[in-house]
Every structure is written in C-alpha cells, then in structure tokens.
Amino acid sequence: MNLCLLSASEIISKIKKKEISSTEVAKSFIDQIHKLEKNVKAWTFFDEDLFLKKAKDSDNKLSSGKSLGPLHGLPVAIKDIFQTEDMPTLNGISIRENETNRHDSSVVDLLKKAGAIVMGKTVTTELAYYDAGKTTNPHDYSRTPGGSSSGSAAAVASFMAPVAVGSQTNGSTIRPASYCGVAAYKPTYGLISRHGCLQQSFLLDHVGLFANNVEDLALCSSVVIKKDNQDRTTVDYKANDLLDGTKSIKNLNPKFAFIKTSRWNNLDKEIQKLFEDFIKENQKNITVYETPQFLDKIFDYQKIIQETDMAHNYFSIYDKHRDKIGKKLIEAIERGLKYKAKDYVEAEENIHLLYQSFKEEIKNFDGVVTPSTTGAAPKDLTFTGDPEFCTIWTYLGTPSISLPLLQDSNRMPIGVQFIGNKFEDEMLLKNANWFFQKSKI
Amino acid sequence: MNLCLLSASEIISKIKKKEISSTEVAKSFIDQIHKLEKNVKAWTFFDEDLFLKKAKDSDNKLSSGKSLGPLHGLPVAIKDIFQTEDMPTLNGISIRENETNRHDSSVVDLLKKAGAIVMGKTVTTELAYYDAGKTTNPHDYSRTPGGSSSGSAAAVASFMAPVAVGSQTNGSTIRPASYCGVAAYKPTYGLISRHGCLQQSFLLDHVGLFANNVEDLALCSSVVIKKDNQDRTTVDYKANDLLDGTKSIKNLNPKFAFIKTSRWNNLDKEIQKLFEDFIKENQKNITVYETPQFLDKIFDYQKIIQETDMAHNYFSIYDKHRDKIGKKLIEAIERGLKYKAKDYVEAEENIHLLYQSFKEEIKNFDGVVTPSTTGAAPKDLTFTGDPEFCTIWTYLGTPSISLPLLQDSNRMPIGVQFIGNKFEDEMLLKNANWFFQKSKI
Numbered sequence: 001m002n003l004c005l006l007s008a009s010e011i012i013s014k015i016k017k018k019e020i021s022s023t024e025v026a027k028s029f030i031d032q033i034h035k036l037e038k039n040v041k042a043w044t045f046f047d048e049d050l051f052l053k054k055a056k057d058s059d060n061k062l063s064s065g066k067s068l069g070p071l072h073g074l075p076v077a078i079k080d081i082f083q084t085e086d087m088p089t090l091n092g093i094s095i096r097e098n099e100t101n102r103h104d105s106s107v108v109d110l111l112k113k114a115g116a117i118v119m120g121k122t123v124t125t126e127l128a129y130y131d132a133g134k135t136t137n138p139h140d141y142s143r144t145p146g147g148s149s150s151g152s153a154a155a156v157a158s159f160m161a162p163v164a165v166g167s168q169t170n171g172s173t174i175r176p177a178s179y180c181g182v183a184a185y186k187p188t189y190g191l192i193s194r195h196g197c198l199q200q201s202f203l204l205d206h207v208g209l210f211a212n213n214v215e216d217l218a219l220c221s222s223v224v225i226k227k228d229n230q231d232r233t234t235v236d237y238k239a240n241d242l243l244d245g246t247k248s249i250k251n252l253n254p255k256f257a258f259i260k261t262s263r264w265n266n267l268d269k270e271i272q273k274l275f276e277d278f279i280k281e282n283q284k285n286i287t288v289y290e291t292p293q294f295l296d297k298i299f300d301y302q303k304i305i306q307e308t309d310m311a312h313n314y315f316s317i318y319d320k321h322r323d324k325i326g327k328k329l330i331e332a333i334e335r336g337l338k339y340k341a342k343d344y345v346e347a348e349e350n351i352h353l354l355y356q357s358f359k360e361e362i363k364n365f366d367g368v369v370t371p372s373t374t375g376a377a378p379k380d381l382t383f384t385g386d387p388e389f390c391t392i393w394t395y396l397g398t399p400s401i402s403l404p405l406l407q408d409s410n411r412m413p414i415g416v417q418f419i420g421n422k423f424e425d426e427m428l429l430k431n432a433n434w435f436f437q438k439s440k441i
Numbered sequence: 442m443n444l445c446l447l448s449a450s451e452i453i454s455k456i457k458k459k460e461i462s463s464t465e466v467a468k469s470f471i472d473q474i475h476k477l478e479k480n481v482k483a484w485t486f487f488d489e490d491l492f493l494k495k496a497k498d499s500d501n502k503l504s505s506g507k508s509l510g511p512l513h514g515l516p517v518a519i520k521d522i523f524q525t526e527d528m529p530t531l532n533g534i535s536i537r538e539n540e541t542n543r544h545d546s547s548v549v550d551l552l553k554k555a556g557a558i559v560m561g562k563t564v565t566t567e568l569a570y571y572d573a574g575k576t577t578n579p580h581d582y583s584r585t586p587g588g589s590s591s592g593s594a595a596a597v598a599s600f601m602a603p604v605a606v607g608s609q610t611n612g613s614t615i616r617p618a619s620y621c622g623v624a625a626y627k628p629t630y631g632l633i634s635r636h637g638c639l640q641q642s643f644l645l646d647h648v649g650l651f652a653n654n655v656e657d658l659a660l661c662s663s664v665v666i667k668k669d670n671q672d673r674t675t676v677d678y679k680a681n682d683l684l685d686g687t688k689s690i691k692n693l694n695p696k697f698a699f700i701k702t703s704r705w706n707n708l709d710k711e712i713q714k715l716f717e718d719f720i721k722e723n724q725k726n727i728t729v730y731e732t733p734q735f736l737d738k739i740f741d742y743q744k745i746i747q748e749t750d751m752a753h754n755y756f757s758i759y760d761k762h763r764d765k766i767g768k769k770l771i772e773a774i775e776r777g778l779k780y781k782a783k784d785y786v787e788a789e790e791n792i793h794l795l796y797q798s799f800k801e802e803i804k805n806f807d808g809v810v811t812p813s814t815t816g817a818a819p820k821d822l823t824f825t826g827d828p829e830f831c832t833i834w835t836y837l838g839t840p841s842i843s844l845p846l847l848q849d850s851n852r853m854p855i856g857v858q859f860i861g862n863k864f865e866d867e868m869l870l871k872n873a874n875w876f877f878q879k880s881k882i
Contacts, residue, residue, distance in 0.1 A: 202790065232793060308782040312790075315783075337783055341749040342756075344782035349643065349753075352673060 003028035004159045008074055008216040011162060015062065015073040022062070022073035022117065026055035029075055029119065029160060036158045039141050041134040042151040043160075044080045045087045046120035051075070054117045061115075069115030071223055076111050077161035079152045080121040081128055081198035084108050091198045092124040092133055092148075095321050105196025106228045107165055107207055114223040122151025122164060125384055127314060128172060128200050131326030132384050137179060139412055143377040146176030147384030149208065153180040156210040163220050164210040169200045169306060170394055171373075171387020173208025174402040178415025179377035179385060181404040183436070184210045185217040185429070188422045189397030190235045192221075193228035201309035202233075203348060204302070204394055214401070214433040218246035221425070237423065246429040254431040256418070257289035257365040262296050263374070263388045271375045274406045274414060279369075282435070286369055292361050294354060295392050301347035302395040304339050311336030355396045359421055366431055372402040372415030389417065399425045401432040405439050444469035445600045449515055449657040452603060456503065456514040463503070463514035463558065467496035470516055470560065470601060477599045480582050482575040483592040484601075485521045486528045487561035492516070495558045502556075510556030512664055517552055518602035520593045521562040522569055522639035525549050532639045533565040533574055533589075536762050546637025547669045548606055548648055555664040563592025563605060566825055568755060569613060569641050572767030573823050578620060580853055584818040587617030588825030590649065594621040597651040604661050605651040610641045610747060611835055612814075612828020614649025615843040619813035619856025620826060622845040624877070625651045626658040626870070629863045630838030631676045633662075634669035642750035643674075644789060645743070645835055655842070655874040659687035662866070678864065686867040690875040697859070697872070698730035698806040703737050704815070704829045712816045715847045715855060720810075723876070727810055733802050735795060736833050742788035742795075743836040745780050752777030796837045800862055807872055813843040813856030830858065840866045842873040846880050 003011065003025050014020045030048055037043060058073045082105040083089045089102075108118060123133040125147040135150040137143040138158035145154040149166025153176030156164050166173045168186045177184030185208065192207035199205060207224070211217045225239035258279055264272070279286050311318075311333045317325065318333045362368060371389045378385050393400045399420050406414035418435065420428030444452065444466050455461045471489055478484060499514045523546040524530045530543075549559060564574040566588035576591040578584040579599035586595040590607025594617030597605050607614045609627045618625030626649065633648035640646060648665070652658045666680035699720050705713070720727050752759075752774045758766065759774045803809060812830045819826050834841045840861050847855035859876065861869030 202786075304782065308786055311783045312786045337781070339782035340778070341745065341780035341782045341785035342752045342778055344785055345643075345749055345753040 004032045006162070007213055008162045008211060009219055012070070012072060012074050016068060018062070022055040022058035023052065025073060026051050026075060026117070026119070032158070033160045036138070036160060040136055040138050040154050040158050040160070042122050042155040042158065044090065044121050044123050044151065050086065051117070051119050058115070058117060069113060071111065071220070072115030074116045074163070075119040075161060076116045077120060077122045077152055077155045077164035078108060078118055079149050079164070079166045080124045081167060082108055082165060083196040084118055084121065087118070087121050089121070092126040092128065093317070093325060095317065095324055103196060106193035106230060107224050108196070110224045110226060119161060122149070122155050124148050125150060126326050126329055127317070128167060128169065128198060129310070129332060130328040130384055132382050136381060137377045139181060140377070142381070143379050143412070144179065144381055144384050146179035146373070146377060148172040149176050149210070150384065152210050153177050153182055153184070156180070156182045156212060162211070163216055166208045166210060167197060168206045168208045168390065168394055169204045170302065171390030173206070173210070174372045174390045174400055174415065174417055175385055175387050177210060177402040178372035178404070178413065181413030182210050183213055183217055183404065184208055184402045185221065186394070186400045187221060187225060187425050188399045190233045191225045191237055191425065193226065193231040193234050195228055195230035199313050201306050201313070203305050203309065203351065206394065214403070214429060214436045215243060215246055217401070218242045218429045242426055242429065245426040246433050249430055249434040249437060252430065252434045254285050254366045254434055256286045256367050256369045256431070257362055258286050258369045259289055259291050261291050261370060261389065261392065266374045266386070266388065267371060268375060270408060271371070271414060274408065275371060278406060278416065292357070294357050297350065298354065298392045298395045299388070301350055302391050304343055304347045307332050307336035308339050308344050309336070351395060351397065355398070355422065358396060366420070367428055368419040370417050370419065372417040376408045376410065376412035376414055393419050398422055399428045401428060403432060403436050405435070445473045447603070448654055449603045449652060450660055453511070453513060453515050457509065459503070463496040463499035464493065466514060467492050467516060467558070467560070473599070474601045477579070477601060481577055481579050481595050481599050481601070483563050483596040483599065485531065485562050485564050485592065491527065492558070492560050499556070499558060510554060512552065512661070513556030515557045515604070516560040516602060517557045518561060518563045518593055518596045518605035519549060519559055520590050520605070520607045521565045522608060523549055523606060524637040525559055525562065528559070528562050530562070533567040533569065534758070534766060536758065536765055544637060547634035547671060548638070548665050551665045551667060560602060563590070563596050565589050566591060567767050567770055568758070569608060569610065569639060570751070570773060571769040571825055573825050577822060578818045580622060581818070583822070584820050584853070585620065585822055585825050587620035587818060589613040590617050590651070591825065593651050594618050594623055594625070597621070597623045597653060603652070604657055607649045607651055608638060609647045609649045609831065609835055610645045611743065612831030614647070614651070615813045615831045615841055615856065615858060616826055616828050618651060618843040619845070619854065620818035622854030623651050624654055624658055624845065625649055625843045626662065627835070627841045628662060628666060628866050629840045631674045632666045632678055632866065634667065634672040634675050636669055636671035640754050642747050642754070644746050644750065644792065647835065655844070655870060655877045656684060656687055658842070659684045659870045683867055683870065687870040687874050690871055690878060693871065693875045695726050695807045695872040695875055697727045697808050697810045698803055699727050699810045700730055700732050702732050702811060702830065702833065707815045707827070707829065708812060709816060711849060712812070712855060715849065716812060719847060719857065733798070735798050738791065739795065739833050739836045740829070742791055743832050745784055745788045748773050748777035749780050749785055750777070792836060792838065796839070796863065799837060807861070808869055809860040811858050811860065813858040817849045817851065817853035817855055834860050839863055840869045842869060844873060844877050846876070
C-alpha cells in the first residue's frame with residue numbers, strides 16, 4: 001500500500017488505529033518527494049530529518065496514550081507566505097531582510113494544535129502575485145501549475161502532500177487547483193485568520209485549502225476556521241461539525257445556477273463544449289442563468305483594491321529593491337500608486353452592496369456553478385494563467401470550491417467551481433461533495 | 442412645577458406613576474418652545490398638533506394598561522439627518538430632491554418602540570459639515586451653538602427638549618454640547634446603527650446623544666444601542682443594564698490621564714488655567730500624561746478619510762447643485778476628490794493600529810480626560826467652531842462624553858471630555874457620572 005495515495009481521513013484513521021505509524025506515513029511522502037520533486041519543484045523548504053523527527057514525536061504521543069487532535073499525524077504543506085516557527089518564510093522573494101520573524105501564523109498554530117505535522121513550505125509566486133516561481137504542473141512539466149499557491153496545488157496533485165494551505169487574493173487557490181486537478185476551497189471572507197500571513201490586500205486576502213477530495217477539505221477547515229483577535233475580520237462560526245455536515249449528502253438534490261459571466265468567450269470552444277456537456281448531464285441540478293449585469297463592475301473594483309493595497313503593503317520593497325522584483329509586480333504597484341481615494345471607497349463599499357444584489361439574485365438556488373479557469377493550464381512556465389473566473393467570488397467574499405471534474409482532449413484537468421452564500425460554507429461543502437461523489441459513480 | 446426642567450428619568454417615572462400625563466409634559470415643552478425658539482432657532486420641523494396627538498396616544502396607552510417601554514412618554518428631538526416616517530428630513534440643505542424617503546431610521550425606530558415621542562427635527566449644519574444653520578447659542582444668541590448637531594444641543598440646553606439625538610463625524614456632538622453647556626455621549630463606533638441617517642463617512646460617522654445629565658444619556662443609550670443588520674458595523678453589546686451600571690458609583694475611585702494633545706496651545710490662557718485648576722482639584726483622580734506622539738498623525742488621517750468620503754457620498758449633490766451649497770462644503774469635496782487611494786488605505790488601516798497603541802498606552806488608567814473644545818462658543822454665527830479636540834477620539838472610535846463642568850469669565854460653559862476604551866462604554870458612563878455627581882457637591 002502506497003500510503004502517500006491515501007486521503008487525509010484515511011491516514012489519520014489508520015494512525016489512530018495503529019495500523020500505520022506517522023513515521024511510515026512521513027517516509028512514504030519523502031519517497032514520493034524523492035521521486036517527483038526534481039520535476040515538479042513544489043517545495044521552497046523541505047527538511048527530511050525535521051519531518052521525520054516530528055513524525056516520531058507524533059508516534060510517541062500516540063504510544064503515551066495522551067489525547068489526540070483531529071488531525072493527529074497528518075502531514076500538511078504550507079504556502080511560503082505563512083509564518084512557521086521552525087522554517088524560514090520568504091514570500092517568494094530572495095531579499096533576505098524580507099524574511100519575517102519565525103512565529104507560527106494562526107493557521108499553522110491551529111493545524112499543529114490539532115496534531116497535524118507541518119512537513120515543509122511550498123512555492124509561492126513572488127509576493128503571491130503573477131511573477132512565477134519554479135514549480136511545474138505535475139500533469140505536464142511544460143505547463144504552469146497556476147499561481148500564486150503554485151507549490152501547494154502541485155504538491156497535493158503529485159501526492160507529495162495529502163493536504164496543503166494556500167491563499168487567494170484573486171484566483172490563487174481555485175486557479176492552481178483547476179490546473180493541477182485537485183480539490184480546493186476558499187472559505188467565506190472572515191472564516192480563517194490571516195494573522196502571520198503575508199498581507200497583499202486586507203480586503204481581498206483569503207486563506208485557501210487543497211486536498212484530493214471534498215471531505216478532506218471539510219476536515220481541515222473544521223480545524224482552521226476560528227475567530228482570532230489577531231485578525232479583526234474573523235467571526236464566530238460553528239465549524240466543529242463541518243466534516244459530518246459535508247458527508248450528509250443522502251437525499252440531497254442541489255439546485256445550482258450556471259453563470260457564464262462576461263468572460264465566457266475567453267474559454268475556447270472545446271472548453272465551452274465540456275461545460276455545456278457537464279450542464280446537460282446535470283440538468284436536473286444545474287440551470288443556465290443569465291449573467292447579472294452588475295457583476296461586471298467587479299473586475300474594475302477588484303483591480304483598484306488589489307493594486308492599491310499592493311502599493312500600500314509592498315511599497316518599501318518596491319522602494320528599496322525595485323531591481324530585485326519582477327516586472328508584473330512593479331507594474332501593479334505603479335498602477336496602485338495612481339488610483340484616487342474616491343474610487344477606492346466606491347470599490348470597497350460595493351463589496352457589500354453588490355453582495356446583497358448577488359444574494360437576492362440567486363435566492364432561488366443553492367449556489368452558482370461556473371468554470372474555475374478559462375481552460376487547462378497554459379503551456380508557459382512564466383505565466384501563471386488568468387484568474388478572471390475567480391475575481392467576482394473573491395471580491396464578494398463568497399465561499400468557493402473547485403473540483404477536478406472535467407478533462408480536455410490532452411487529458412489535462414479542468415476545474416468546475418461551486419459558489420455559495422457567505423457563511424453558508426457547510427451547505428456549499430455538502431453540495432460540492434454531492435457533485436463530487438456523483439462524478440465518481 | 443415646570444415639567445420641561447425635569448430630567449428624562451423624572452419625566453418617565455412621573456408619567457408611569459400617573460403623577461403627570463404625557464400631554465402635560467408635551468404642553469410644557471411647547472410653552473418653552475413658544476418662549477425661546479424665536480431666539481434659539483433650534484428646530485427645522487416642529488408641529489405642535491402632531492406632538493400633542495402623540496402625547497395623547499401615549500396617555501391612552503398608559504390608561505389601557507398595556508405594557509410600557511422604558512422611555513414611555515418621553516419627548517425626544519431628532520437631528521434632521523435621521524429619517525422619520527412622519528416628518529421631512531432635509532439634511533440641512535434646501536434642495537427638495539434631496540428629501541429622503543419617509544421611513545424611520547433605526548435609532549428613531551428603537552426610540553419609538555421604547556415609548557419615546559419624536560417631538561420634532563432639529564437643525565443640522567449643511568449636510569452635517571461646517572456651513573452653519575440658523576441656530577444660536579441659548580447662553581448668548583450672538584454665539585454659535587457649535588455644529589453640526591446645532592439644534593439638538595441648543596434644544597436640550599434651552600429645555601425645549603429633555604434629550605436629543607445627534608451625530609458626530611469629527612466633533613459634531615461633543616463640540617456643540619460643550620458650547621451649549623449640556624452633557625453628550627458619543628458611544629464606541631459600532632454600538633448605534635447609522636441606518637437611515639445621512640452618510641457622510643462610513644468609517645467616521647457616529648450617532649450621539651444629548652441630555653442634561655449622565656444618567657439620562659445612559660437611559661437613552663440602553664434603548665438605541667443594538668446590533669442592526671442594516672449597519673454591518675454594529676455589534677452585540679449588552680446595553681440593558683447601562684443605566685444601573687451608570688448609577689453604581691459608590692466606592693468608585695477613577696484614575697484618568699489628562700492628555701493635552703498637540704492642540705493645547707490653541708486654548709487661550711484663561712481656558713488653560715481653567716483646566717489646570719480642574720486637574721488640581723481632581724488630582725487624586727486625574728494625572729497629566731505626556732501626549733503620545735503617534736496621536737498626532739490622526740489629524741491628517743481623519744481629514745483624508747472624511748473629505749474622501751464626502752467626495753464619495755456627496756458627489757451627486759456637488760455635481761448637480763454646486764450653486765446651492767456652501768463654500769466650506771465645496772472646498773472639502775474638492776480636496777476629497779484629489780486624495781490618493783494608497784493614502785486612504787493607510788489612514789483606514791491606522792484606525793485599528795493606532796487604537797491598539799492608544800489602548801496599550803493608557804492601560805494603567807480608566808480613561809483619558811481632555812478639553813471638549815478649544816474654549817467657549819465663538820462669537821460668530823457663521824462659524825461652528827473647531828472640532829480638533831474631538832478628532833482623535835472620533836477617528837479611533839473610542840467612546841467619549843462631554844460634561845459641562847467649567848465656565849469662563851463670561852459665564853459661558855466649557856466642556857470637559859472623558860474618553861474610555863472601545864466597548865467599555867458602561868465603565869466610561871459610570872466614571873463620567875462619578876465626576877458629574879462630584880461636581881454638583
């Protein structure tokens with residue numbers, strides 16, 4: 001049995017039953033990394049000995065009979081923009097003075113307290129923007145894994161990690177998940193703390209999760225969704241039962257609206273056909289719904305907020321190290337320096353106004369379905385692909401899940417994106433799980 | 442007995458005990474208005490018959506034995522930027538198309554549900570900014586009452602209303618209270634809903650209250666402090682016991698820090714002396730504390746936010762009716778159109794960062810004392826005075842109370858301002874009440 005191919009739930013369950021040890025699990029992932037990392041290049045920090053030591057500690061804890069957390073012994077990969085006390089955090093740039101203090105970010109702290117093992121740090125694009133890192137797509141090494149959570153998506157897709165933490169400010173979780181063929185979940189804005197994570201945009205930054213199935217996403221979320229006084233946007237949300245809720249799909253009969261958005265024509269014909277077939281196969285549960293016009297304003301609003309916030313948060317790096325950072329980053333910051341405050345206020349206010357319109361618009365549905373990306377991963381290692389199918393849902397702060405349900409003629413994965421109302425994350429996970437389980441029949 | 446001179450608590454208590462009727466109370470205020478309104482000009486809408494009809498309804502309800510709210514029969518004056526279903530709302534400008542729909546704002550709705558009687562609408566400066574309305578100072582008709590809640594402060598000061606609702610975006614509650622010699626309270630940002638109130642600045646607008654003593658402020662707050670889904674900044678706060686808490690001052694021994702702020706030299710020598718004497722008299726409870734440098738950044742930050750938000754919220758009035766609005770308003774909007782988004786983001790983020798610094802700075806004190814204004818009301822009916830002693834505390838969103846504890850050589854009132862930690866409003870009310878009761882001994 002190749003342990004690295006097991007789901008997170010299976011790994012934890014087998015460890016707790018002492019059918020396998022944390023050390024055996026760690027060794028299986030180490031073997032996989034030895035086999036694939038030279039091509040996939042998902043890791044920016046990976047220390048085999050440190051990983052094995054933590055696995056041994058986990059085994060000792062189990063033997064000692066101490067009470068175990070819900071993720072006991074589970075290895076987790078962490079995007080290199082989240083601080084970790086025993087590993088460096090470089091945010092995808094090589095400027096040493098940028099190396100942040102070694103404290104655990106809130107997400108890492110919660111994962112560790114639940115018994116998970118931080119196995120290493122995964123590649124991010126430069127400051128989580130568009131300038132690509134070294135990672136390739138595990139399905140085709142000549143293609144991008146997507147960004148900015150490139151390493152997290154690629155590590156899970158290549159079974160070098162069972163689950164991974166990433167982030168999304170525009171399309172940085174959903175896009176790489178779609179390109180790499182894994183499941184991913186960006187919860188409602190305000191559910192997972194960003195404390196100890198690189199701040200690109202206070203209003204848009206979300207923590208995201210990668211796994212190979214919906215239930216593992218629910219399991220990990222149930223641990224990291226928690227109100228945190230260090231991130232004032234976080235709220236109380238009952239997450240304990242997320243996994244049970246996600247599993248309860250018997251008798252479910254979801255009704256989703258397929259929204260093409262104004263960007264539909266950026267899909268090539270083959271991909272459009274894939275989605276049209278998907279809708280037809282699921283016609284009892286998915287209805288094509290005319291794209292509401294008001295959603296189109298969001299593309300400008302998102303850009304104003306993201307680029308202004310980058311100019312604000314990255315200004316000192318831009319100011320001191322312009323020669324050491326990428327062209328796309330510089331251009332975004334320079335656009336960000338020019339926006340008017342009045343336009344920013346309008347963009348910020350509309351997050352809330354447009355969400356109310358959206359909620360009203362889809363009130364007769366359980367949620368929205370739309371592509372995760374414009375197509376399969378581009379054959380280009382310098383370009384991480386277009387996030388435009390994520391922009392609306394990141395801006396609105398709605399929960400969003402990408403599932404690898406389609407495949408193009410090159411057998412490259414194509415993600416289908418499911419979106420729900422804010423703070424109805426459990427319902428969205430359940431519905432997405434229903435579609436996911438159905439796809440496997 | 443002149444009923445209009447009673448406190449709010451006394452009025453309610455006597456009505457409930459049937460010692461007086463709501464109608465008799467209303468008549469007493471109507472008499473006072475007949476006597477003083479021609480000089481004070483506090484009202485923009487006052488309909489005697491409507492007021493008497495409501496008082497009659499209130500009396501009928503009492504006779505019917507129905508359960509009564511905590512403010513049963515209490516007349517309340519409402520600043521003319523809060524919507525009221527049975528009275529026009531003009532926001533201090535004469536552009537008829539600006540007249541907003543006649544629905545009750547959340548504050549008005551809560552007051553009415555508690556049994557209060559909306560007696561009329563009070564003068565606001567133009568769009569709650571600096572261009573003065575018609576109101577004069579009841580202590581000297583040649584002086585400003587302050588703004589922007591000019592009519593609310595003047596109505597309470599002249600006993601034309603027992604309590605009044607106002608608002609504060611910079612110094613619009615605390616300043617007129619100081620000039621007119623009444624007590625006023627601006628709660629923590631997020632405690633009172635702004636729904637149905639003119640929006641000048643989402644980040645800075647607060648609802649404020651006026652009364653003739655601290656306990657009446659607590660009584661009215663306990664009714665209007667309530668989470669409201671229509672204003673997403675509002676939070677749950679246990680306000681039911683605010684009045685009891687405010688009254689419990691036995692054995693209290695508050696420790697306050699007197700902070701002069703960088704604007705201290707804008708007080709003339711006489712006023713400085715008044716405060717120095719006040720500190721000396723209260724030396725067991727007030728210590729002069731060196732002004733923390735970081736507070737000084739707030740003046741720029743507040744200006745960027747307020748003027749940008751005015752440019753955003755008032756743009757269509759500016760665009761269509763520039764000829765019908767005041768010079769100060771036009772200038773502020775025109776400055777607001779020019780700020781950079783990056784500077785706005787910095788100003789917005791620092792609301793939270795600087796509050797953390799402030800909280801840490803005064804952690805050994807129960808709160809801060811500072812002047813409410815630079816001095817007595819200026820002898821100028823076109824200028825509503827300088828809000829600079831309120832700017833810091835409005836920006837930070839801390840609760841703030843002005844008490845009429847001092848008097849200059851012209852017998853004009855001078856307010857002393859008490860500030861507490863955010864969401865520690867009950868403690869601030871209690872401490873302010875302690876100082877207020879002590880001043881009367």
